[in-house]
Amino acid sequence: DRNTSIPTPDPEPEYLPINQPEVALAPDIGTILDFGIFDLAAEGFEQQEYFLSGTATAFVNLNELQRDGFWEVEPAEEADYTTRVLVRRPTTAAAFNGTVIVEWMNVSAGFDTTPVWDNTHVEIIRQGYAWMGVTAQLVGVEGREGSIVPFHLKGFNPERYADINHPGDSFSYDMFSQVAQAVSEPGDVDLLAGLSVEHVIGAGQSQSAFRLTSYVNAVHPLYNPFDGYMILSRGEYSAALATE
Numbered sequence: 001d002r003n004t005s006i007p008t009p010d011p012e013p014e015y016l017p018i019n020q021p022e023v024a025l026a027p028d029i030g031t032i033l034d035f036g037i038f039d040l041a042a043e044g045f046e047q048q049e050y051f052l053s054g055t056a057t058a059f060v061n062l063n064e065l066q067r068d069g070f071w072e073v074e075p076a077e078e079a080d081y082t083t084r085v086l087v088r089r090p091t092t093a094a095a096f097n098g099t100v101i102v103e104w105m106n107v108s109a110g111f112d113t114t115p116v117w118d119n120t121h122v123e124i125i126r127q128g129y130a131w132m133g134v135t136a137q138l139v140g141v142e143g144r145e146g147s148i149v150p151f152h153l154k155g156f157n158p159e160r161y162a163d164i165n166h167p168g169d170s171f172s173y174d175m176f177s178q179v180a181q182a183v184s185e186p187g188d189v190d191l192l193a194g195l196s197v198e199h200v201i202g203a204g205q206s207q208s209a210f211r212l213t214s215y216v217n218a219v220h221p222l223y224n225p226f227d228g229y230m231i232l233s234r235g236e237y238s239a240a241l242a243t244e
Contacts, residue, residue: 098198110147209234
């Protein structure tokens with residue numbers, strides 16, 4: 001039929017560039033805050049802690065942030081930061097399945113915890129995933145009044161974590177994106193120590209799931225930093241986009 005039109009494919013979306021952070025090994029001073037409960041080496045895994053530094057962006061909304069999740073935001077003010085990323089990865093390339101799970105660590109207790117790792121580590125190790133835990137929020141660094149124990153970074157080991165600098169949770173979303181950027185396009189210091197990455201998955205459980213919901217609604221459409229998300233054990237609401 002000469003009158004049959006061929007639909008025009010939708011144009012490929014254009015994404016904003018993500019700032020490339022500087023990656024460095026954490027200083028070997030005292031005890032690392034990792035809550036390790038078993039011997040990773042015996043399972044063919046290794047652990048390393050890194051510091052990420054750069055300039056992060058906060059965001060402001062352009063429309064009302066409705067329950068439908070179709071949010072429109074734009075980058076706003078910037079601030080310098082240094083945070084830490086805890087990496088657990090297979091020790092050999094042959095054991096790595098190509099997928100990295102990047103967990104937004106949970107701070108409900110007043111310090112970083114790793115519920116995604118805790119609930120999935122058997123499968124992570126069995127299938128050869130790599131896992132990263134990100135200190136994304138200010139509480140993980142500075143703690144808060146009423147915490148169960150003073151296991152925030154500055155309280156747990158002030159010497160090791162002296163250079164950590166968190167400008168506030170308004171910047172946490174972009175800091176999380178920059179971890180994905182460092183995985184996808186490693187610089188001089190590679191978080192995966194040369195392992196070849198095929199997929200990067202963002203993950204968060206409970207309190208972190210609220211943050212990740214806002215991240216998916218607001219930030220992912222601008223940058224497309226992750227290939228997928230695991231958002232676990234959340235209620236019906238999401239976290240604030242900006243904090244004072």
